[in-house]
Amino acid sequence: MEAVTKHLTDFSLEAHELYLDRSVPYLDGPPDPLHFHRHWIAANKPCIIRDALNHWPALTRWTPAYLREKVGSKVISVAVTPDGYADAVNGDRFVMPEERRMTLGSVLDVLEGKERRGGVFYVQKQCSNLLAELPELTGDVEPHVAWMSSALGRSPDAVNFWLGDSRAVTSLHKDHYENLYCVVSGEKHFVLLPPTDRPFVPYGSHGNRPHSLATVHCPRVTVRRALAGVYQPAVYRERGDGEFEIVDQTGSEKVPWIPLDPLDPDLERFPAYGRARPLRCSVRAGEMLYLPSLWFHHVRQSHGCVAVNFWYDMDFGIKYNYFQLLEKLSQLTGQD
Numbered sequence: 001m002e003a004v005t006k007h008l009t010d011f012s013l014e015a016h017e018l019y020l021d022r023s024v025p026y027l028d029g030p031p032d033p034l035h036f037h038r039h040w041i042a043a044n045k046p047c048i049i050r051d052a053l054n055h056w057p058a059l060t061r062w063t064p065a066y067l068r069e070k071v072g073s074k075v076i077s078v079a080v081t082p083d084g085y086a087d088a089v090n091g092d093r094f095v096m097p098e099e100r101r102m103t104l105g106s107v108l109d110v111l112e113g114k115e116r117r118g119g120v121f122y123v124q125k126q127c128s129n130l131l132a133e134l135p136e137l138t139g140d141v142e143p144h145v146a147w148m149s150s151a152l153g154r155s156p157d158a159v160n161f162w163l164g165d166s167r168a169v170t171s172l173h174k175d176h177y178e179n180l181y182c183v184v185s186g187e188k189h190f191v192l193l194p195p196t197d198r199p200f201v202p203y204g205s206h207g208n209r210p211h212s213l214a215t216v217h218c219p220r221v222t223v224r225r226a227l228a229g230v231y232q233p234a235v236y237r238e239r240g241d242g243e244f245e246i247v248d249q250t251g252s253e254k255v256p257w258i259p260l261d262p263l264d265p266d267l268e269r270f271p272a273y274g275r276a277r278p279l280r281c282s283v284r285a286g287e288m289l290y291l292p293s294l295w296f297h298h299v300r301q302s303h304g305c306v307a308v309n310f311w312y313d314m315d316f317g318i319k320y321n322y323f324q325l326l327e328k329l330s331q332l333t334g335q336d
Contacts, residue, residue, distance in 0.1 A: 186305030
């Protein structure tokens with residue numbers, strides 16, 4: 001097993017030496033589809049594209065006043081948490097946000113401090129929420145990114161709208177999508193790790209190794225810490241006194257997730273992560289991040305940031321097979 005662990009470490013280091021960049025490169029303007037496929041999609045490398053959204057009316061229109069006038073009365077899905085962490089590990093639980101139905105105008109009132117409510121509010125429902133819940137705004141953007149659709153030979157699976165509090169955090173995870181993340185106003189802050197760093201990321205089940213639990217007290221919730229593995233799914237629920245409780249989803253299968261915070265990694269608990277080489281980047285208004293499939297990512301934002309992203313399904317070919325092999329070997333060795 002020690003030999004397998006060494007080979008996995010060498011595998012990751014070789015990827016960084018051979019083709020991975022030490023920072024996220026910038027492209028100027030919309031790329032040629034064939035060139036983009038050859039140099040970025042096929043290579044599974046991220047980049048930030050400037051001046052690719054200049055034709056979007058949303059860049060100048062999507063002020064709070066415009067959104068109130070255009071769609072302020074529309075009822076949408078909003079994620080509410082006590083601390084901004086939705087879909088994240090809390091001790092031995094994988095806790096999802098309380099989902100509320102609110103008008104967009106009410107969400108803007110909360111974000112602007114005009115209405116005081118407990119918790120952190122984030123419009124983050126995926127499943128193409130822009131098209132499903134706010135179709136009136138689609139004319140200010142576009143239904144797909146033409147050069148990306150041409151490069152992949154298909155349309156996006158989903159077009160999502162994001163709006164939220166600066167305290168809202170997307171915990172470290174990966175997706176099976178080629179992701180174009182477009183910032184309309186404000187900025188997003190990403191921590192990225194390539195799939196080849198998977199051996200150093202604590203994720204998934206590790207046999208029968210027991211969780212080691214300790215209880216610590218944080219504002220508004222009690223946190224029980226645990227080692228990496230699979231977690232009982234649960235949801236936050238705000239009580240009548242304004243405090244949040246965690247309610248288990250009984251009968252649901254346990255969820256594999258990453259308990260590590262890349263902004264403050266606990267290397268005593270997860271020493272293997274010390275070998276990882278994360279990239280950090282900020283995506284500003286008018287810029288677009290190409291986030292390749294299977295890259296781990298952690299996301300924060302400026303207060304009131306508005307963004308739209310396009311999810312294109314990845315090709316489930318040899319790349320996916322290789323990653324599945326890496327996944328199994330990483331779980332087998334349990335380097336975290």
